[in-house]
Amino acid sequence: MTTFAVIGAGAWGTALASTLAGNGPVTLWAREAEVIDTINEARENRLFLPGITLPAGIAATANLADLATCDMALIVVPAQHLRGVLASAAIPPATPLVLCAKGIEAGSLKLMVEVARDLVANPLAVLSGPSFAAEVARGLPCAITLACADAATGAALVAAMARPQFRLYQSDDVVGAEIGGAVKNVLAIACGVVEGAGLGLNARAAMIARGFAEMTRFGVARGARAETLAGLSGLGDLVLTCSSENSRNFRLGVGLGQGRPLADLLAGPAVAEGAATAPVLVEAASAAGVEMPIAAAVAALLAGAPVRDTISALLARPLKAE
Template sequence: MSRIGVLGGGAWGTALAAVMASDAEVLLWAREPEVAGAINAAHENTLFLPGIALPGAVLATTALAELATCDVWLVVTPAQHLRAVLAAADLSERPQLVLCAKGIEAGSHKLMTEVAADLIGTPVAVLSGPTFAHEVAAGKPTAATLACTDTAAGAALVRRLVRPALRLYQSVDVIGAEIGGAVKNVLAIACGVFEGAGLGLNARAALIARGFAEMTRFGLARGARAETLAGLSGLGDLVLTCSSANSRNFTLGMGLGRGEGAAALLTGRTVAEGAATAPVLVEAARSIGVDMPICAAVAALLDGAPLAQTIVDLLSRPLRTE
């Protein structure tokens, strides 16, 4: 039986480990000793994914070096920690990296594949799509995009990672797959704000549609394909995370919409990637002349801008054609 490594012991990493273990041995690296201990002793991640029994084929470790026995790594560490984690890992055996984090690196404005390319020379793949961790772990039907610029490597990964309830669609557009995942997190915060502020479903639908326009403008400017942005890793993921309190980003937005401070909302152990991505995304968009007013409003709210005035400013923008 093949062995797959998972870097990251949060809910999504644990869910991927659970579903992969139906046809592979899985070694999950967790930063927290209590997570690794609970998985090995009780076959459950009681901290980040409680209530899900993990197969015996899932083992956990806190030692990155032990992943040298795995030839495929599903990298699920938060986007802003990806560089540090990969720099600390032993990449000498050139494992096939499949990046599952969604974000843009602060400072460099690099996508996750670009960060990984700084550290490893083999083709890097992206797994992205509408994938709530608890549903994947429970074996509910899920579809996602597996993007890799190397067509043969991508096809091999699809065959390796596909599971009965996890359907993968192959793409060569890693830029599109990454941008869809990064931008939708920020837009999910915006939709949560509208929900928390009680602005209604009409407003949320408009926000999703206009947010998708922002995603498309930015993606095309960065070299993404329109069909990728309209697919699972773009529009599909956007619809999911903008419509449910199961999304950490949507829940964060709901708190902001109720008038709670960002600092208090961001103190938990789970990560809302959109909070870190928003200001970086706005900077990156401005640097290439792309207008993203909804994402800019989210960044402003996270920086302490008053809620009521931010909403007024967004709704009173100059009229334009669609």
């Protein structure tokens, strides 16, 4: 029986813990005392995943030392906090780490695997794909990518984590899985803006298609395979998060499109990763010589540019072949 550590008790970390508890005991690390108390005493994460009853096999803790004996660890913290958490976690170097954050580190422009490699020697994998936390926690079907450069390690992780309703597809394209997850959050904000501004379904479909083209250009420039970006961790996740207000990034975009203040939209415990990723992505794309006008428009909106002017600037771009 595999023992699991999950670092990060937000909605996604809690949902993963709930799923993995069917395969073995889970130690779930959280910062918030109220989260730990409600999980251990009421079997519910009332702050981040209310209304979902959690299995008895989950034990929440604030002590990172409690994770040291687990067979594998999932790191489910916001991308910009990954470096700090890994520096403190002190997980034994033989323990595989599955990185579940979706983003690019500000300043370094590094993907999550690159950040982790700066700090640890553990075997690394990336989990990414279309997966709303509440649906996973309720046991609804989900298919997702587990990317690992080492095939044997990847196969072992897939075998340990898979459930009948939680289907894992193994890949060795770690860069592709990472870039799909990071870029789709930014594009989900763009699609939310289209919704919030009342621009219609035709405009949203165009945004998804042209956004996918941007994702592919950037991914290939960074060493990803185009077929990975056309799979679950790229196009699959893009379609999901650009189509539903269950996506925090989409909801953020809706609010921006309606003209609501950014500070109000970012308030609350949940994190919309695309807000931090957008300006970093634009910087990384520029460094790679890749044009990403939609990502640049999102970054501009987050910096305070008027919605109508930003949309008009996108529509006024020179006509070109597809």
